[in-house]
Amino acid sequence: MPESPRSGCPINLTLEVLGDTWSLLVIRDVMFGSRRHFNELLTQSEEGIASNILADRLHRLVANDMLAKTQDPHHKQRKIYSLTERSIQLVPVLATMGAWGSEHLPVTPELSVRAKILADGGPELWQEFTDELRAQHLGAPHQPGAPSVLERLNSAYQARQAHR
Amino acid sequence: MPESPRSGCPINLTLEVLGDTWSLLVIRDVMFGSRRHFNELLTQSEEGIASNILADRLHRLVANDMLAKTQDPHHKQRKIYSLTERSIQLVPVLATMGAWGSEHLPVTPELSVRAKILADGGPELWQEFTDELRAQHLGAPHQPGAPSVLERLNSAYQARQAHR
Numbered sequence: 001m002p003e004s005p006r007s008g009c010p011i012n013l014t015l016e017v018l019g020d021t022w023s024l025l026v027i028r029d030v031m032f033g034s035r036r037h038f039n040e041l042l043t044q045s046e047e048g049i050a051s052n053i054l055a056d057r058l059h060r061l062v063a064n065d066m067l068a069k070t071q072d073p074h075h076k077q078r079k080i081y082s083l084t085e086r087s088i089q090l091v092p093v094l095a096t097m098g099a100w101g102s103e104h105l106p107v108t109p110e111l112s113v114r115a116k117i118l119a120d121g122g123p124e125l126w127q128e129f130t131d132e133l134r135a136q137h138l139g140a141p142h143q144p145g146a147p148s149v150l151e152r153l154n155s156a157y158q159a160r161q162a163h164r
Numbered sequence: 165m166p167e168s169p170r171s172g173c174p175i176n177l178t179l180e181v182l183g184d185t186w187s188l189l190v191i192r193d194v195m196f197g198s199r200r201h202f203n204e205l206l207t208q209s210e211e212g213i214a215s216n217i218l219a220d221r222l223h224r225l226v227a228n229d230m231l232a233k234t235q236d237p238h239h240k241q242r243k244i245y246s247l248t249e250r251s252i253q254l255v256p257v258l259a260t261m262g263a264w265g266s267e268h269l270p271v272t273p274e275l276s277v278r279a280k281i282l283a284d285g286g287p288e289l290w291q292e293f294t295d296e297l298r299a300q301h302l303g304a305p306h307q308p309g310a311p312s313v314l315e316r317l318n319s320a321y322q323a324r325q326a327h328r
Contacts, residue, residue, distance in 0.1 A: 006211035008272030010265025010279045011192050011258060015185045017269065028175050047170035086268045092260040094175060100257055101174030104250045105181065108172030115174045122287065 017064055022049060022057045027066065027087055028094060031133065032114060036080045083137040091126045095119060110160035114153040125149060181228055186213060186221045191230065191251055192258060196278060200244045247301040255290045259283060274324040278317040289313060
């Protein structure tokens with residue numbers, strides 16, 4: 001959070017934390033793309049994020065408790081980024097933004113298919129996905145449905161990509 | 165829309181249209197504050213928007229079909245701003261952002277009471293509010309509930325303000 005927010009309105013404060021475009025795109029890639037390392041976030045970015053911007057936003061997101069940075073248990077030299085409880089709770093915001101963009105803006109079919117599934121699923125699917133993310137990123141105990149929401153989103157995305 | 169968007173992802177495109185902070189705050193003030201004239205938007209701004217930024221964002225929002233600018237029927241010299249169908253459909257985005265901010269950020273009680281009502285009402289209340297906004301801004305025929313959603317939000321806000 002900035003030290004003197006412009007106002008105490010919840011929409012304003014949310015924009016002050018997330019409204020610089022890149023921050024929310026980084027969260028999107030960790031959430032939907034399961035990208036947990038700096039290099040994956042850099043090289044797989046659809047928007048071609050620059051390395052210095054990515055480093056800055058990751059730093060800010062960790063400082064704002066939107067991401068946690070820990071030692072990768074599998075590689076001594078690598079850090080891994082995880083969502084936190086507060087960024088996991090952004091699922092409804094990302095779902096409604098994705099639904100609005102898919103409806104009103106010139107989206108590409110393969111990049112909007114996941115947004116459509118989330119929009120159609122409504123609050124019940126968002127909750128199921130939220131629980132799944134808690135298990136994936138916070139280590140919460142969880143019995144995901146079979147297939148998991150993330151698997152369903154990704155197989156729809158891959159089917160669309162194969163179509164191109 | 166920018167001419168060459170960074171990607172066709174619906175979340176990215178939404179951020180490219182709305183992600184500069186001030187644009188969405190202007191829409192919020194037209195939507196929840198029923199502020200329709202330049203001067204109201206300028207002088208009543210909780211965040212103290214600067215006059216040149218307000219003029220620039222209004223211009224861009226009209227160019228992006230997020231606001232319509234027309235002659236005020238009651239004052240020959242004045243222009244009035246209205247929401248469009250595509251900005252009215254942002255209700256779920258603003259509702260989920262407001263809910264998230266109210267939960268996780270240091271909001272002030274009087275500025276977050278409306279967000280809490282919208283969050284608690286869920287998709288059903290959002291739809292009722294959307295229909296009301298269509299009547300208010302697009303002149304769509306509509307029989308609002310009594311009291312209307314906007315009246316309910318505003319009386320809760322005023323009750324909270326009186327508390328301060």
